[in-house]
Structures are given as C-alpha cells and as structure tokens.
Amino acid sequence: MKNKYIFGGSIIVIFLSIMIYLFTQSNIQYKDDFSQVMNTNKTVKATGVWVKDKSYEIDKENKTFSFYLMDDQGNEMKVIYNGTIPNNFESATSVVVTGKYANGYFHAKDILTKCPSKYENQDVQTSTM
Amino acid sequence: MIGTIVLLIALAFSIISMVMYYLSFKGYKNTLNYARISYHAMAMLVITASTLLWYLLLTHQYQYHYVFSYSNNSLSTGFLLSSFWGGQEGSFMLWLLLTAILGIVLQSYTSKRGNLEQRVMTVYALATTFLLIMVSPWFKNPFEYIWTTPIFIDIKSINSSFLGLPFIQQFLFTDQSSGSNLIQMNTELHQLLSNAGISVNQFIADGRGLNPQLLNFWMQIHPPILFTGFAMSTVPFAFALAALMKNDYRDWVRQSLPWLLAGMGILGLGIMLGGYWAYEMLGWGGYWAWDPVENSSFIPWLVGVAGIHTMLVQRKSQAKGGFGKFARTNLLLCIFTYILVLYSTFLTRSGVLGDASVHSFVSPGMLIYFFLILFIGTFLVIGVGAIVYRWKYLTDHTQYEEGLLSRELALFTGAVVLIASAIIILVGTSAPLFGQSVDTFFYNEMNLPIVIIIGLLNGLSLLVKWKDTKKEDLIRKILPSLGAALVISLLIILLGGINEIMIMLLTFSAVFALVVNSEIAFKIIRGNKKMLGAYIAHIGIALFILGVIGSAVYSNETDVDLVKNETKNAFGYEMTFIGWTPIDNNTKYAFNINVKKGNSEYRVSPVMYISDFNKSLMRIPAILTLPTQDLYISPLSYDDGNNNHDHNTVTLKKDSSIYFNDAKITFVKFNMQAEAIAKMQAGEDFQTGADLLIEKDGKKEKVELLRKVISGNVEFTSFISEEMDLKIDLVNLSAGDVEIELSNLNGMENQLTQPQQEILTVAASIKPFISFVWIGVIVMALGFFIAVLRRLPESIVKSS
Structure with a gap:
C-alpha cells in the first residue's frame, strides 16, 4: 500500500517538474511597453496599434510584410513579418505580434489582429455638418 | 419585448421546478407533479423564445440589437437560421435551448429508473436556471431593443427616405479614421422617430451581417453539435450529485x-x-x-x-x-x-x-x-x-485483488494519462489569465509522450483480462499483434523516411493499437455487434493518430508565384494559373488553377475578396483531395501587372537601386552630421538627409532628401523633376534604410519596370493522409454511439 503511494507520488512529481520546466521554456510574456520589448532578447507578445500614417510595405522578393507599431506611450518600432499581410489587417484596432526585437526591427513570427466588432468602443468624432 | 417576457417566465418556472423537485426529494407530497409541469413549461417557453428569435431573424426585425448586429438582407435562409448563434447572446440561447430539450428526455429517462428523477432534475434545473439568468435582460439578452444601448449605425444601413428628417442632423456623426457617416441610435432618437410615426424597423433598412469567416456551410452544423455536447455534459454532473445526495x-x-x-x-x-x-x-x-x-x-x-x-x-x-x-x-x-x-x-x-x-x-x-x-x-x-x-x-x-496485468489497472492508467493531458492543456490555456502565454511547442512536446502511452495502453488493455492475466497467456496473445505491428510500422517508418525516435514510437504505438483492436473487432463482428463499441472507438483513435503523424509531421509547404499561363511545379504537381472569374454576384474572385499530377488533371479555385463587413481582404483556400494526400492551396496575393497598388513605397538599403520609369534610383548614403546629433540630443530642431543618385537616359542627378524635425514634428522633403517625369517622396529614414514613394507626374501611379504579367502567389502545401484524421474521428464517434446502445439496456437497474 505504501509503495503504491510512493510510486504514484513520484510519477506526479516528475510529471509536474517536466511541465513546469517546459512551461518556463515556452513561456511568452505580454508586453505593452516597447521600451521593454527593445531591451529584452526573449520572445514576447507585443501589443500596440498600427501607425496608419506610415503605410505598410509588402516585399514580394523576400516575402516579408512590414509596418510600424506604436504602444500606449507613443514608442514606435518597425515590425517585419515573414509572410503575407494577415486577413483583417487594415481594420484592426490593435495588433499583437509575437517575436523578438533585434537589429532595429521586431521580427514577428506571428501576428494577431483584433478587430472592432462594434463601433461602440471606437472614438467617433462629431462632424460639423 | 415578448421574447424577454417569455424568457423571464421561463426563468420563474425553472426556479419553481428546481424547488419543487428538491421538496419532492425531501419527501413533501404532491410536489412532484408541479415540478414536472414547471420543467416542461420552462422548456416549452424556451422553445417558444427560440422560435421567436428565428422568426425575428428571418423577417429582418432590425429594431432588435441582435438581429441588426448578426444578420442582414442578403443572407440566405440557411445562414439566417444559423445567425441565431452568430453572437454571444444567441450562442447562450442555443446552449439553453439544447439543455432545455435534453432535460425533457432526461426527465423521462430518470422517471423510469427508481427515485432518481427528483435528485437529478433538481440539479439539472439549477443549470437551466443559470442559463436563463444568462439570457435575461441583465446579461446577454438576445431580445434587447437596438436603442437600449446607444449604437452607431452606418448610414448605408438606414432607409434613405428618412435621412431628410430635421432631427436626424443631431444624431449624425463622422468617423474620421474610416470616413464613414454614422447615425447614433439611442432612446432619444427612438422617441423622436416614434413621435414622427416611424418605427425603428422601417428606419433601419439593413443589418450589419455575419462575419465573413462564419459564412460557411459548417456554421450551420458545428455550433449546434458542439453545444449539444456541452448540454449533454450537464447530465453526468447531475447524476453524480444525485448519488451524493442519496x-x-x-x-x-x-x-x-x-x-x-x-x-x-x-x-x-x-x-x-x-x-x-x-x-x-x-x-x-x-x-x-x-x-x-x-x-x-x-x-x-x-x-x-x-x-x-x-x-x-x-x-x-x-x-x-x-x-x-x-x-x-x-x-x-x-x-x-x-x-x-x-x-x-x-x-x-x-x-x-x-x-x-x-x-x-x-x-x-x-x-x-x-x-x-x-x-x-x-x-x-x-x-x-x-x-x-x-x-x-x-x-x-x-x-x-488484482494483479499488475489486470484490465482494471490498465484502464485506470489510461484515465490518469488522459487527465495528465487535460492538465497540460488547461495550464497552457489558462496562462493568459496571469499575463503569460505559451508557445505551441509546449503542447506538442508535452502531449507527444502521452499519446505514445495512450496508443500502447489502448492495445494492451484489451489483451489483459479483468482481475489478472497470466504472463504466459499475455505473451502468447500479444506476440502475433506485436509482430504484425512491428512489421507494419517498420514499413511506414522506412517508406515515410521517419527519422525521429519519438515519431517512430508514436507510429508503432498507433499501429499496435490499430492491429489489436482490428483483430478483436474482426473476431466479434460475427457475434454480438453491440460489444464492438470500444474497439471501434479505439480503432478510430489509432487511425486519427496515424493521420496526425502523416499530415502534421510530413506536411510540406512552399510559396509559389504563378505567372498567368506559365506552369510551375510544386511537390510533383504541375500548376498553371489560368485567370480569375468573379463569383457570387461579382463580390468575390475565384482564381482558377489547373493542377496536373501524372495523367490526371484537376481544377482548383482559391478565392479572395474584400469583405464589406470588415473592409478586409479575405482568403479562402482550395483543397484538392486525393486518396493519399491533400494538396492545400492558400492564396496569398494577386498582382494584375498594372502595379497600381495603394502602397507604392519602396525601401532601399544603402547602395541598392530600384528601376522606375526607366530611371535607376540608387541610395548612396545617409547624411547625419555630428552637429545634427548634438541638436537631436539637446532636443532642438535638426535634419538628416539621404543622398540618392538618379540615372535616366544617360543623365545623372544627385539628390538629397531631408528628414526635418521642427519643434518635435517630423517633415520630409520631396524631389520633383519634370524632365524625368518623376516624383520622389521621402517617407521614412531609419537605421540604414531609406523609404521612398515613387510616382510620375501625370498622375499615373508608379510603374516599376517589370513586364506586365499577372501573378498569383499561393502557399501550396501537401498534407499526406490527412483523410485519416477525419475518418478516425468519425469512426471514433461511431464507436461511442455503439457503446451507448450496449450500455443503455444495462442502465435499467431495479429500484434500490
């Protein structure tokens, strides 16, 4: 009876430690402050808004898509994504990019676009009609 | 309004039913009938409310917020019916509807099995009560009027004959970023409209419609099935609590x-x-x-x-x-x-x-x-x-007393392994609650050994007997299956070129499970077919794992530029883009590709379109399903050869050139003087420059474009030459790169000198044996249902 618990217990301990180890290995933190993003060499999820004034760019040769992303504090960084422009990109209210910052660019391996499902949360300005 | 009231009465009945069932369980006489009547009344009211919601959707009653938000005039009947669960309110409603209907079956089932009904239905009615509160006016009510919460409606959705009304002006807004005109619908506007004798339903001519990603055949099937599964999981919970109550x-x-x-x-x-x-x-x-x-x-x-x-x-x-x-x-x-x-x-x-x-x-x-x-x-x-x-x-x-080689222990171990997998996924999925997130390799790495164990146990547990198995017996029984599994998996490993040890083990474990289960299933197929359930479900799992190995591990992807009428080869498929055709009333474009493999020829048509709903480019892949693999063609972009894109900016690295209108433009160097750096650090106005060299018709011209920072604002200069018919706007200067926008002067968009050709870029991938994934799941589900047929008669226990 005692052996059973020791056996079961040790399996649980091994399982949990492997899980915790892999969790820390694959852990990606959300950052909404780009000054932190630029100063870490870890993979992060950076959240910001696309700077519409600086139009995005599609490089057909190298199959990259790049644009500028701005955080709440107004920090901007250039994001390069190895792939094509995601669906919904133009209408996205905020963009979450997963990747690393290096050599002056944020190299994204994944882009998640968040779209306004309703106009309710959007700033709408009164026109002078 | 009626819908809300119906749901509120249903809520009252649900609570009454729950209380009456509980009192009946506690031994109060004459309460059981009230409980049953209340439950059925609740279920009927929920069905009524759902029917009403469907009716509102089919008849385009846009005075309801939900109808306006998730449907529009152009949806087909099938999609109108499925817009019922297009939003949160409706998906709670669907969950409630299915739970309520299932409860009628459950009531009948439990009433035939001892004194089970009172306890089970008390708990079950608690679940319906919560769901009814969810769709009540305080939370996610699908019957909310559109003006209750102020909402902006695009002017295109408004019946234009009412736009001339004098009071409309004060509700008119313009969204600067998108340039669209919006009407704010609120109680005040509703009041003014009804004073003028106009109903909101007349005023709003069209709804917002369904998200284009939901406009798919499976939208009509997937949510109801998933929510049936959700509703059915309430039942074992109720049974467990009923057992604990008694x-x-x-x-x-x-x-x-x-x-x-x-x-x-x-x-x-x-x-x-x-x-x-x-x-x-x-x-x-x-x-x-x-x-x-x-x-x-x-x-x-x-x-x-x-x-x-x-x-x-x-x-x-x-x-x-x-x-x-x-x-x-x-x-x-x-x-x-x-x-x-x-x-x-x-x-x-x-x-x-x-x-x-x-x-x-x-x-x-x-x-x-x-x-x-x-x-x-x-x-x-x-x-x-x-x-x-x-x-x-x-x-x-x-x-x-059972030994190590008992089916009891094998089944228990199987359950432990499944729970381990559930914990892994739970931890990973819950991580965002704590501001964390995991990479998908976390799931893959953790689950891989678990799936191997599942495959092995899957086969082994059926070879061992209940209580205990003699070692010799097991060895005698296992050897043929083991041998067959080894041979088959070796073949797969060699033919498939598998070189990772974990994938080899996974292949073996899946094949082993497949062999053992098929053998047993084959033996009993002539006997009692009801016994087949477990084996069929397990065969399904094994096939599924093999499908996952094929399609995930051996999937191969490449981007292909398909120039019109030129044939390109990818993974042995000869692909020729032959042009596009407009489909669905010219709202979408099908890009037709002829695919040749061996002597067979096929036509596939991935689709791209700009969705009105979210003003975005949508892409729909095309799949060519062949017996052993799928060819998956995902459209990336289409270039019609005219180069008149919205964004004609080019990034040049130092010493690189671009051709435009027969002019060669080279980025020579970056001008940043020490003085500018000092000024920048001091926060004063400063400027940096980029030297470009333009060569055209043998002439050379050096140009410097400037980036000026004047009291914190950034300005860029442009270069215009009438002689060369060229305009260069500086867009950005950053570390080592210059970004310029090129255009010619007669207003035409830029013409980067390339031969005029139509190019469709696609991502082509092959998914070997992906059909095993689908077949596996269907076989597995079939196994579950056969098992239900076996266990259903066993569930009738004499009242105790």
Missing part, C-alpha cells in the same frame, strides 16, 4: 454511463468539425492550432473520456457486492467534465482571452465576467463540497 454510489454509474458516452461522442465530433471548418475555410493551414477556443472545449472531453474508463472499472468491480472501485474518482471526473465546460465558456466569452491585457474589461463585460465566475463557483462549490461532505462514505471496504 449517499448511494452503486447505480449511478450504470445510469450515467450512456449519457457520458453519447455526450463525449457528440462533443468529440463537434470539436473536430470545428477543426475541419478551420482547415477548409479559415486558411490556418491545419485543423488544430492549440487555439484557446479549441483547447477549452477539448479539456472537458479529455476529462469525460477518462471518466468513461474508470466508470467501467467501477461497474465491473461492483460484482463483488460493494459499490466498486474509484467511486471518488468517478464522481470527481463527472463533476469536472461539466465544470470545465463552464470554464471553457468563461475563457472564451468573458473577454479574458480576447485581449492581450487581462485587465481591460469594458463595463458590460465586467458584469458577465462576475456572473460567469458565480456560475462556475456555484457548481464547483456544490460538486466538490458534496464530495468532501460524503468523503468518509466513499471508501468501498470490499477487498479487491
């Missing part, structure tokens, strides 16, 4: 097993239908992405399936006279299956995963958030609390 743990296992089997069969099917939808439509490229929405419905499935296995052990061990082994485990698993369904709803509906930042809730979301927590909390406290309360009664003192 403090009798013998019969509930047989009684709830058919429900758990059917529920998990349906839930599994629903989950994979979602996967198929994603594969076919959303262009994820695969059927599974470890996405939170997928994960969160997969977790309860794993726990429920674990429960099925340990419940079989309990049922078998009851032959000794006691209530059997694993009573606590089974109660906990049945309780947690439902709680995890609720948790799944919490993760996907409360907005916690909706945004990267956990802390950004809008006020209506906050209320839902707390209500969902209350919902889960109530069921968690009741479920776990009851087990703790009964803890000391839950040990069966009957002595069981």
Whole structure:
C-alpha cells in the first residue's frame, strides 16, 4: 500500500517538474511597453496599434510584410513579418505580434489582429455638418 | 419585448421546478407533479423564445440589437437560421435551448429508473436556471431593443427616405479614421422617430451581417453539435450529485454511463468539425492550432473520456457486492467534465482571452465576467463540497485483488494519462489569465509522450483480462499483434523516411493499437455487434493518430508565384494559373488553377475578396483531395501587372537601386552630421538627409532628401523633376534604410519596370493522409454511439 503511494507520488512529481520546466521554456510574456520589448532578447507578445500614417510595405522578393507599431506611450518600432499581410489587417484596432526585437526591427513570427466588432468602443468624432 | 417576457417566465418556472423537485426529494407530497409541469413549461417557453428569435431573424426585425448586429438582407435562409448563434447572446440561447430539450428526455429517462428523477432534475434545473439568468435582460439578452444601448449605425444601413428628417442632423456623426457617416441610435432618437410615426424597423433598412469567416456551410452544423455536447455534459454532473445526495454510489454509474458516452461522442465530433471548418475555410493551414477556443472545449472531453474508463472499472468491480472501485474518482471526473465546460465558456466569452491585457474589461463585460465566475463557483462549490461532505462514505471496504496485468489497472492508467493531458492543456490555456502565454511547442512536446502511452495502453488493455492475466497467456496473445505491428510500422517508418525516435514510437504505438483492436473487432463482428463499441472507438483513435503523424509531421509547404499561363511545379504537381472569374454576384474572385499530377488533371479555385463587413481582404483556400494526400492551396496575393497598388513605397538599403520609369534610383548614403546629433540630443530642431543618385537616359542627378524635425514634428522633403517625369517622396529614414514613394507626374501611379504579367502567389502545401484524421474521428464517434446502445439496456437497474 505504501509503495503504491510512493510510486504514484513520484510519477506526479516528475510529471509536474517536466511541465513546469517546459512551461518556463515556452513561456511568452505580454508586453505593452516597447521600451521593454527593445531591451529584452526573449520572445514576447507585443501589443500596440498600427501607425496608419506610415503605410505598410509588402516585399514580394523576400516575402516579408512590414509596418510600424506604436504602444500606449507613443514608442514606435518597425515590425517585419515573414509572410503575407494577415486577413483583417487594415481594420484592426490593435495588433499583437509575437517575436523578438533585434537589429532595429521586431521580427514577428506571428501576428494577431483584433478587430472592432462594434463601433461602440471606437472614438467617433462629431462632424460639423 | 415578448421574447424577454417569455424568457423571464421561463426563468420563474425553472426556479419553481428546481424547488419543487428538491421538496419532492425531501419527501413533501404532491410536489412532484408541479415540478414536472414547471420543467416542461420552462422548456416549452424556451422553445417558444427560440422560435421567436428565428422568426425575428428571418423577417429582418432590425429594431432588435441582435438581429441588426448578426444578420442582414442578403443572407440566405440557411445562414439566417444559423445567425441565431452568430453572437454571444444567441450562442447562450442555443446552449439553453439544447439543455432545455435534453432535460425533457432526461426527465423521462430518470422517471423510469427508481427515485432518481427528483435528485437529478433538481440539479439539472439549477443549470437551466443559470442559463436563463444568462439570457435575461441583465446579461446577454438576445431580445434587447437596438436603442437600449446607444449604437452607431452606418448610414448605408438606414432607409434613405428618412435621412431628410430635421432631427436626424443631431444624431449624425463622422468617423474620421474610416470616413464613414454614422447615425447614433439611442432612446432619444427612438422617441423622436416614434413621435414622427416611424418605427425603428422601417428606419433601419439593413443589418450589419455575419462575419465573413462564419459564412460557411459548417456554421450551420458545428455550433449546434458542439453545444449539444456541452448540454449533454450537464447530465453526468447531475447524476453524480444525485448519488451524493442519496449517499448511494452503486447505480449511478450504470445510469450515467450512456449519457457520458453519447455526450463525449457528440462533443468529440463537434470539436473536430470545428477543426475541419478551420482547415477548409479559415486558411490556418491545419485543423488544430492549440487555439484557446479549441483547447477549452477539448479539456472537458479529455476529462469525460477518462471518466468513461474508470466508470467501467467501477461497474465491473461492483460484482463483488460493494459499490466498486474509484467511486471518488468517478464522481470527481463527472463533476469536472461539466465544470470545465463552464470554464471553457468563461475563457472564451468573458473577454479574458480576447485581449492581450487581462485587465481591460469594458463595463458590460465586467458584469458577465462576475456572473460567469458565480456560475462556475456555484457548481464547483456544490460538486466538490458534496464530495468532501460524503468523503468518509466513499471508501468501498470490499477487498479487491488484482494483479499488475489486470484490465482494471490498465484502464485506470489510461484515465490518469488522459487527465495528465487535460492538465497540460488547461495550464497552457489558462496562462493568459496571469499575463503569460505559451508557445505551441509546449503542447506538442508535452502531449507527444502521452499519446505514445495512450496508443500502447489502448492495445494492451484489451489483451489483459479483468482481475489478472497470466504472463504466459499475455505473451502468447500479444506476440502475433506485436509482430504484425512491428512489421507494419517498420514499413511506414522506412517508406515515410521517419527519422525521429519519438515519431517512430508514436507510429508503432498507433499501429499496435490499430492491429489489436482490428483483430478483436474482426473476431466479434460475427457475434454480438453491440460489444464492438470500444474497439471501434479505439480503432478510430489509432487511425486519427496515424493521420496526425502523416499530415502534421510530413506536411510540406512552399510559396509559389504563378505567372498567368506559365506552369510551375510544386511537390510533383504541375500548376498553371489560368485567370480569375468573379463569383457570387461579382463580390468575390475565384482564381482558377489547373493542377496536373501524372495523367490526371484537376481544377482548383482559391478565392479572395474584400469583405464589406470588415473592409478586409479575405482568403479562402482550395483543397484538392486525393486518396493519399491533400494538396492545400492558400492564396496569398494577386498582382494584375498594372502595379497600381495603394502602397507604392519602396525601401532601399544603402547602395541598392530600384528601376522606375526607366530611371535607376540608387541610395548612396545617409547624411547625419555630428552637429545634427548634438541638436537631436539637446532636443532642438535638426535634419538628416539621404543622398540618392538618379540615372535616366544617360543623365545623372544627385539628390538629397531631408528628414526635418521642427519643434518635435517630423517633415520630409520631396524631389520633383519634370524632365524625368518623376516624383520622389521621402517617407521614412531609419537605421540604414531609406523609404521612398515613387510616382510620375501625370498622375499615373508608379510603374516599376517589370513586364506586365499577372501573378498569383499561393502557399501550396501537401498534407499526406490527412483523410485519416477525419475518418478516425468519425469512426471514433461511431464507436461511442455503439457503446451507448450496449450500455443503455444495462442502465435499467431495479429500484434500490
């Protein structure tokens, strides 16, 4: 009876430690402050808004898509994504990019676009009609 | 209005039913009939309210917020019907509807099995009560009028004959960023309209419509099946609590097993239908992405399936006279299956995963958030609390002797492994609650060894007998299967060129499970076919794993530029882009590609279009399904050769050139003087420059474009030459790169000198044996349903 618990217990301990180890290995933190993003060499999820004034760019040769992303504090960084422009990109209210910052660019391996499902949360300005 | 009232009365009946059932359980006479009538009244009212919602959608009653938000005039009847569950309010409504209908079946089922009904239905009515509160006016009511919460409506959706009304002006807004004109619909406007004798339904001519990603055949099927699975998981929970209420743990296992089997069969099917939808439509490229929405419905499935296995052990061990082994485990698993369904709803509906930042809730979301927590909390406290309360009664003192090679232990180990997998996925999926997130390799790495063990146990558990197996017997039985499995997996490994040890093991374990189960299934197919359930379900799992190995590990992807009428080869497929055709009333474009493989020729047409709904480019892949593999063609972009794109900016690195209008433009160097750096650091105005060299018709011209910072604002200069018919605007200067916009002066968009050719860029990938994934899931679900047929008669236990 005692052996059973020791056996079961040790399996649980091994399982949990492997899980915790892999969790820390694959852990990606959300950052909404780009000054932190630029100063870490870890993979992060950076959240910001696309700077519409600086139009995005599609490089057909190298199959990259790049644009500028701005955080709440107004920090901007250039994001390069190895792939094509995601669906919904133009209408996205905020963009979450997963990747690393290096050599002056944020190299994204994944882009998640968040779209306004309703106009309710959007700033709408009164026109002078 | 009527809908809301109907739902509120239903809520009242649900509460009455719950209280009456409880009183009946407590021994109060004459309460059972009231309880039954109230339950049925509630169910009928929910059906009425749902029918009403369908009616409102079909007749375009845009005065309802929900109808306006999720449907429009152009939807076909099928999509109008499925816009019922296009939004949150409606999906709660669907869940409620299915739960209510299922309860009628459950009431009939329990009333025929001893005094089960009162206890089970008390708990079940608690679940319907919570769902009814969810759709009540305080939370997610699908019958809310559009003006209750102010909403902006695009002017295009308004009946234009009313735009001339004098009071409209004050509700008119312009969204500067998109340039669209909007009307703010609120109570005030509603008042003014009704004073003028205009109904809101007349005023709003069209709805917003359904998200284009939902406009797919599977939208009509996947949600109802998934929610049926969700609704069915309420039943084992109710049975477990009923057992705890009566403090009798013998019969509930047989009684709830058919429900758990059917529920998990349906839930599994629903989950994979979602996967198929994603594969076919959303262009994820695969059927599974470890996405939170997928994960969160997969977790309860794993726990429920674990429960099925340990419940079989309990049922078998009851032959000794006691209530059997694993009573606590089974109660906990049945309780947690439902709680995890609720948790799944919490993760996907409360907005916690909706945004990267956990802390950004809008006020209506906050209320839902707390209500969902209350919902889960109530069921968690009741479920776990009851087990703790009964803890000391839950040990069966009957002595069981079974060896290491017993089916009991094999089934238990199987359940443990399934739960381990559920915990892994739960941890990964819940990480965003704490501002963390995991990479998908976390799931893959952790689950790989687990799936190998599942495959091996899957085969082994059927070769060992209940109680104990003699070693010699096992060896004698296992050797042929083991040999056959080794030969087949070696063939697969060699032919497939598998070189990773873990994938080899996985292949072997899946083949082993397939061989053992097929052999047994083949033996009993002539006997009692009802016994086939488990074997068929296990064959399904084995096929599924083999399909996953083929399609995930050996999938290959490449981007191909298909120049019109030129043939390109990818993975042995000769592909020729032959032009596009407009489809669906010119709203979408099908890009036709001829695919040749050997002597067979096929035509595939991926689709791209700009959606009116979200003003975005949407892409629909095309799939060529062949016996051994799928060719998956996802459209990336299309270039019509005219080069008149919206964004004609070019980035030049130092010393690189671009040709434009026969002019060669070279980025020579970056001008940043020490003086400028000092000024920049001091925060004063400064300028930096880029030297460009332009060569055209033998002439050379050096140009410097400037980036000026004047009192904090950035300005860029341009270069215009009439002689060269060229305009260069500096867009940005950054570390080492210059970004310029090129155009010629007569207003034409830029013409980068390239031959005029139409190019379709696609991502082509092959998915070997992906059909095994679908076949596996269908076979598995079939196995579950055969098992239900076997367990259903067993569930009729003499009243005790």
